[in-house]
Amino acid sequence: MKFQKTALAASALAAGTFLALVAPLAASAHIDIDPSSTAAGSHAVLSFALPHGCDGSPTTSISISIPESVVSVTPTVNPGWTVAKTSVDLAKPITDAEGNTISTRIGRVVYTAITPMEDGLRTTFDLSVPLPADAAGQTLEFPVLQTCATGSTAWDQHAVEGEAEPEHPAPSVAVTAAVAGGEQGHAAGATDAEATSAAAPGDDVLARVLGVGGLVVGAIGIVLAVTGRRTKRSV
Structure with a gap:
């Protein structure tokens, strides 16, 4: 009887530890954006992780679609990858700050691996972009097509606030209010939580459930272990 209680407690503690470790891994399984700035009208470096x-297959290319409201993009060179930009026509020509008429924009940036990147490795792709001055309160999505040696994954599903996160959400940036004086960085009054939500809108329900489940199971294991010790002492 004592052995069964001890074994049960140990199993519960192990399960709790496992779930607590799995939860953050589930949350980081998507392609997310870490922005250097979220303020409307600022220039930001968007780091795509x-x-x-693709289900164990090495990645051969990453194609990042640029929102129409982002009129210019400067990709950062990534060692081991080539990079190409594809231009598309603007629905309506615009005039830049120097009075030049702009009729095209970068619609897609494609990174191609010189040697396919094996599953289990991690890298980032950085794009320098101007965040639209009139985009405060909006969420800009940057759909990504991940192509692998076998198969591909389209990270293009729209996340809806208050609903469960989709399986393959599009990487996005939640644009905050412009900073007075045109300063770079997060908008005045923006919290760290708001900045973090720019990289991953919506709640990762799976991660939260697993995390809470791990804590609950771990707590039960501790109670059983303590009860077992008290029973042993009283015998």
């Missing part, structure tokens, strides 16, 4: 391949 690629954490894995």
Whole structure:
């Protein structure tokens, strides 16, 4: 009887530890964006994190679609990858700050691996972009097509606030209010939580459930272990 209680307590503690470790891994399984700034009208470096391949298959290319409201993009060179930009026509020509008429924009940036990146490795792709001055309160989505040696994954599903996060959400940036004086960085009054939500809108329900489950199971294991010890002492 004592052995069974001890074994049960040990199993519960192990299960709790496992779930607590799995939860953050589930949350980081998507392609997320870490922005250097979220303020409307600022220039931001968007860092796209690629954490894995396609069901174990190595990644051969990453195609990032640029929102129409972002009129210019400067990709950062990534060692081991080539980079190409694809231009598309603007629905309506615009005039830049110097009075030049702009009729095209970068619609897609494609990174191609010189040697396919094996599953289990991680890398990032950085794009420098101007965040639209009139985009405060909006969420800009940057759909990504991840192509692998076998298969592909389209990270293009729209996340809806208050609903469960989709299986393959599009990486996005939640644009905050402009900073007075045109300063770079997060908008005045923006919290760290708001900045974090720019990289991953919506709640990762799976991660939260697993995390809470791990804590509950771990707590039960501790109670059983303590009860077992008290019973042993009283015998």
